[in-house]
Amino acid sequence: MGVDFQNVIEGLMVSIRPLNLLWVLIGGFLGTVVGMLPGLGPATAVAVLIPITFGMDPTSALILMAAIYYGAMYGGSRSSILLNTPGDGSAIAATFDGYPMSQKGQAGQALTISAIASLIGGLFAIVGFVLLAKPLASFALRFGPAEYFMLMLFTLSAIVSLSKGNMVKGFIAMSIGLILSTVGIDLQTGVHRFTFDIPQLSEGIDFLVVIIGVYAVGEVLYNFIGIDSLGSGKKKVGKKWITKEQWQQSKWPMIRSGPMGFLIGVLPGAGGSIASMLSYTTERQLSKNPERFGKGAVEGVAAPESANNAASVGAFIPLLTMGIPGSGTTAVILGAVIMLGLRPGPLLFENSPDMVWTLVNSMFIGNIMLVIMNILMVGLLVRILDTPPKVLYPLILVLAFIGTYTLSYSMVDFYILVIFGLIGLAMKLLNFPIAPLILAVIVGSDMEQNFRKSVVSHDNYLNIFFASSVSTTLTIMTILSVLYPFFLGWLQKRKQKQA
Amino acid sequence: MIRLLMPVFFILLAVAYLVFTFQLPESQIGNPNGPRYFPALIGFFLLLISIIYCIQEWKQRKEELEEVKQLFTGRTPYLIGSTLVLILIYTFLFERIGFLYSTILFLGGLLFVVNGRKKWLINIVVAVIFSFVSWYSFSELLQVSLP
Numbered sequence: 154m155g156v157d158f159q160n161v162i163e164g165l166m167v168s169i170r171p172l173n174l175l176w177v178l179i180g181g182f183l184g185t186v187v188g189m190l191p192g193l194g195p196a197t198a199v200a201v202l203i204p205i206t207f208g209m210d211p212t213s214a215l216i217l218m219a220a221i222y223y224g225a226m227y228g229g230s231r232s233s234i235l236l237n238t239p240g241d242g243s244a245i246a247a248t249f250d251g252y253p254m255s256q257k258g259q260a261g262q263a264l265t266i267s268a269i270a271s272l273i274g275g276l277f278a279i280v281g282f283v284l285l286a287k288p289l290a291s292f293a294l295r296f297g298p299a300e301y302f303m304l305m306l307f308t309l310s311a312i313v314s315l316s317k318g319n320m321v322k323g324f325i326a327m328s329i330g331l332i333l334s335t336v337g338i339d340l341q342t343g344v345h346r347f348t349f350d351i352p353q354l355s356e357g358i359d360f361l362v363v364i365i366g367v368y369a370v371g372e373v374l375y376n377f378i379g380i381d382s383l384g385s386g387k388k389k390v391g392k393k394w395i396t397k398e399q400w401q402q403s404k405w406p407m408i409r410s411g412p413m414g415f416l417i418g419v420l421p422g423a424g425g426s427i428a429s430m431l432s433y434t435t436e437r438q439l440s441k442n443p444e445r446f447g448k449g450a451v452e453g454v455a456a457p458e459s460a461n462n463a464a465s466v467g468a469f470i471p472l473l474t475m476g477i478p479g480s481g482t483t484a485v486i487l488g489a490v491i492m493l494g495l496r497p498g499p500l501l502f503e504n505s506p507d508m509v510w511t512l513v514n515s516m517f518i519g520n521i522m523l524v525i526m527n528i529l530m531v532g533l534l535v536r537i538l539d540t541p542p543k544v545l546y547p548l549i550l551v552l553a554f555i556g557t558y559t560l561s562y563s564m565v566d567f568y569i570l571v572i573f574g575l576i577g578l579a580m581k582l583l584n585f586p587i588a589p590l591i592l593a594v595i596v597g598s599d600m601e602q603n604f605r606k607s608v609v610s611h612d613n614y615l616n617i618f619f620a621s622s623v624s625t626t627l628t629i630m631t632i633l634s635v636l637y638p639f640f641l642g643w644l645q646k647r648k649q650k651q652a
Numbered sequence: 653m654i655r656l657l658m659p660v661f662f663i664l665l666a667v668a669y670l671v672f673t674f675q676l677p678e679s680q681i682g683n684p685n686g687p688r689y690f691p692a693l694i695g696f697f698l699l700l701i702s703i704i705y706c707i708q709e710w711k712q713r714k715e716e717l718e719e720v721k722q723l724f725t726g727r728t729p730y731l732i733g734s735t736l737v738l739i740l741i742y743t744f745l746f747e748r749i750g751f752l753y754s755t756i757l758f759l760g761g762l763l764f765v766v767n768g769r770k771k772w773l774i775n776i777v778v779a780v781i782f783s784f785v786s787w788y789s790f791s792e793l794l795q796v797s798l799p
Contacts, residue, residue: 342679
């Protein structure tokens with residue numbers, strides 16, 4: 154099977170060291186708090202909390218960031234259920250039945266079932282991770298520059314075509330990201346590119362500043378719109394414990410959605426939003442009385458929550474085995490990890506398996522901790538939600554500036570931060586997807602290096618698309634991912650004509 | 653017509669980027685055109701996709717941009733404008749009067765703008781405590797040197 158149980162056990166031993174447990178607890182808690190803020194999701198939570206990881210050893214930093222990530226996923230469902238304001242795409246499905254449940258006075262039960270569902274989804278995904286990661290890493294070891302280039306191209310095109318809304322806008326966002334990645338001294342030849350004689354630009358634009366600018370400053374500015382009309386979180390939570398009937402209703406949906414969410418999470422570009430939507434619609438189709446959905450059906454909360462948490466664990470697989478992030482949030486984590494001098498990729502499993510397995514085990518522990526935290530402290534967490542966003546948004550802005558300063562101790566970065574904050578705001582207003590930009594900024598430079606290396610090793614340009622069976626497959630998948638939305642549109646038109 | 657502003661901007665950006673790409677100096681090492689290939693590809697791709705975007709927007713030129721309108725309703729212009737001004741002041745003061753004091757001022761100012769003047773006590777308490785805690789945890793616990 155390729156699973157090295159000794160490494161898994163060793164990882165478990167490292168992850169239960171008190172300090173690492175503490176990081177999981179802190180990360181999970183902070184992630185939950187930021188994720189609970191209406192309008193802010195996991196990507197923002199990780200971006201704004203990156204500076205905490207400076208000076209930490211990479212393993213602990215990874216543990217902390219993963220904890221922030223799934224903490225924010227838990228927190229995101231809180232604001233979906235209680236306030237009907239999802240923090241990001243993956244929390245939308247939780248509003249469909251979660252908010253009606255809290256209107257019926259069953260908020261406490263909705264929160265409990267979402268915590269349990271997240272745990273079940275997370276556990277399925279961790280088992281999947283243990284089984285799938287090592288074989289995938291060994292497979293990726295055989296990748297050359299041409300394969301890597303195609304893999305990145307496929308990931309980018311998949312994230313563009315799957316991000317909601319307009320594909321053209323997605324490709325523009327991606328191109329801007331790639332353009333940004335070409336600023337600075339060319340790594341192979343030392344030629345200064347697009348630096349306009351500004352010395353600070355010769356090292357390139359720091360992608361972490363771009364990330365913090367777009368995800369923290371931009372999101373906060375965007376949330377200033379309509380900040381005065383935000384509902385207060387004061388809600389009767391009601392009973393915490395779910396009834397036997399509710400458990401019966403949601404048991405199978407949770408179990409079904411876990412593995413499905415995990416597999417979707419592994420695919421580049423897909424991730425939490427698609428996983429939770431797909432599991433919601435699947436459960437509605439499977440249900441004997443689908444009319445209950447949308448009116449506070451407990452399984453309508455359980456299924457998407459299980460799926461999106463499973464997807465968030467699954468998203469770590471392409472990140473750790475190939476060094477390719479499949480979503481906005483994992484791209485942010487990759488950016489932070491690179492800063493710490495770590496290169497995720499197939500070699501990570503060869504050189505530091507202890508790190509990988511420590512992370513996996515800590516995700517397992519963290520999921521259990523979060524469930525306990527979320528069920529026992531429902532009251533306290535709801536009270537945090539009462540802390541007016543008007544106080545919390547300014548705090549996030551300040552954190553963004555502190556984080557940026559600690560990156561390079563340069564005031565020039567403050568201006569770059571604000572510029573990207575405004576770009577982020579404009580993108581949100583004009584419905585440009587943000588993930589393709591972030592992903593492109595981070596992988597752009599690698600993509601170019603791989604492109605040039607593969608052009609050198611193949612005389613003919615076109616050969617890099619068909620250098621091996623892997624490249625050919627990836628080329629076909631890239632083309633399919635671009636054509637897929639058109640095909641979907643065509644199908645819908647045909648359906649409408651028939652109807 | 654305001655809808656065409658963005659596509660035209662991207663077309664100009666693509667053209668400018670391509671012009672700069674072809675003006676890049678030839679490399680002394682390896683392939684003299686090495687540094688140009690990838691930027692040229694992106695530039696042409698952005699140009700192509702921006703033209704498609706332009707055509708799309710042209711077809712909807714009569715529809716209004718609802719989202720952008722929100723930017724000019726209610727307190728939003730005041731909130732975003734004041735935030736930008738406070739950021740400029742913060743940037744100016746940061747290295748001059750040090751992290752702690754400038755952050756108290758910045759955060760306090762933001763809270764007064766966003767949270768309102770009526771809640772002055774909470775604003776001041778939060779600004780002071782948060783600034784102090786973050787200063788303490790970064791410079792003492794995480795040993796990051798702050799001005």
